[in-house]
């Protein structure tokens with residue numbers, strides 16, 4: 001469990017193992033260890049623990065249902081605490097590069113999804129109503145919390161509604177859409193976007 005230790009990571013950053021510029025998340029410390037799947041959140045809150053680590057996107061089936069199978073990892077940082085009102089809370093940040101289907105051509109495009117969130121632990125759905133609107137309820141059963149499910153929920157909530165390729169990179173041009181020429185255009189593939197989607201789905 002001490003593999004979450006930040007010490008080694010910070011040292012590595014200070015030693016100049018930078019991932020270079022141009023990355024949207026170059027300022028975040030590099031994570032190398034896995035986030036634990038299951039924790040005892042009350043104990044973590046009582047000790048004001050910090051957890052951080054990677055979550056394999058391939059382990060998140062509900063996310064795959066939303067946007068198709070994913071590769072790579074989400075990076076997650078979590079601070080457990082008991083706040084001034086005595087609530088047990090988790091303040092967190094996550095980020096992941098996801099492959100989202102372009103609304104125009106349905107081919108995947110890479111999109112960095114990030115979320116900052118504040119969770120309030122509750123032991124029943126009824127108690128969730130007592131939380132202020134700033135807190136998302138997270139259900140803790142038998143003093144256990146499935147962190148994978150928490151991360152998956154947050155990722156799904158953070159998905160952008162609609163994504164498009166840049167026009168130059170999209171398989172369907174704006175002209176094709178506005179003129180309705182679509183599949184008849186000589187320089188476009190003959191398959192329809194729905195064939196593309198079927199093919200993508202068949203792959204996974």
Ligand SMILES: [Zn+2]
Nearest residue numbers: 102105165170
């Ligand atoms: Zn596109």
